[in-house]
Amino acid sequence: xxxxxxxxxxxxxxxxxxxxxxxxxxxxxxxxxxxxxxxxxxxxxxxxxxxxxxxxxxxxxxxxxxxxxxxxxxxxxxxxxxxxxxxxxxxxxxxxxxxx
Numbered sequence: 382x383x384x385x386x387x388x389x390x391x392x393x394x395x396x397x398x399x400x401x402x403x404x405x406x407x408x409x410x411x412x413x414x415x416x417x418x419x420x421x422x423x424x425x426x427x428x429x430x431x432x433x434x435x436x437x438x439x440x441x442x443x444x445x446x447x448x449x450x451x452x453x454x455x456x457x458x459x460x461x462x463x464x465x466x467x468x469x470x471x472x473x474x475x476x477x478x479x480x481x
Contacts, residue, residue: 386459389454389459389462389463390454392463392466393450393451393454393462393463393466396450396463396466396467396470397447397450397466397470399470399474400443400447400466400469400470403443403470403473403474403477404439404440404443406473406477407436407439407440407473410436411436411437411439414432414433414436414437415433417429417432417433418433442469443469446465446466446468446469447466447469449462449465450462450463450465450466453465
């Protein structure tokens with residue numbers, strides 16, 4: 382049996398390190414997300430709650446995607462594992478590059 386290639390492991394580690402560093406700007410945005418409730422009566426509307434929940438759930442999505450990626454890699458689905466990890470990793474750095 383040929384040895385398993387190391388590049389998927391390395392790529393997943395790099396992608397998840399990038400995910401970790403996206404938590405720094407997320408922390409600031411999570412604090413600012415509560416400003417959705419500034420308008421009078423906004424606590425009774427569903428849209429601010431959905432917005433804040435979406436912002437605050439970002440680390441949970443990263444954890445779930447990371448666990449699923451490692452499970453997919455364990456079962457031999459290398460391309461699916463890397464695609465799932467990339468889908469949750471690359472949008473935030475791309476947005477930050479676009480903004481800056």
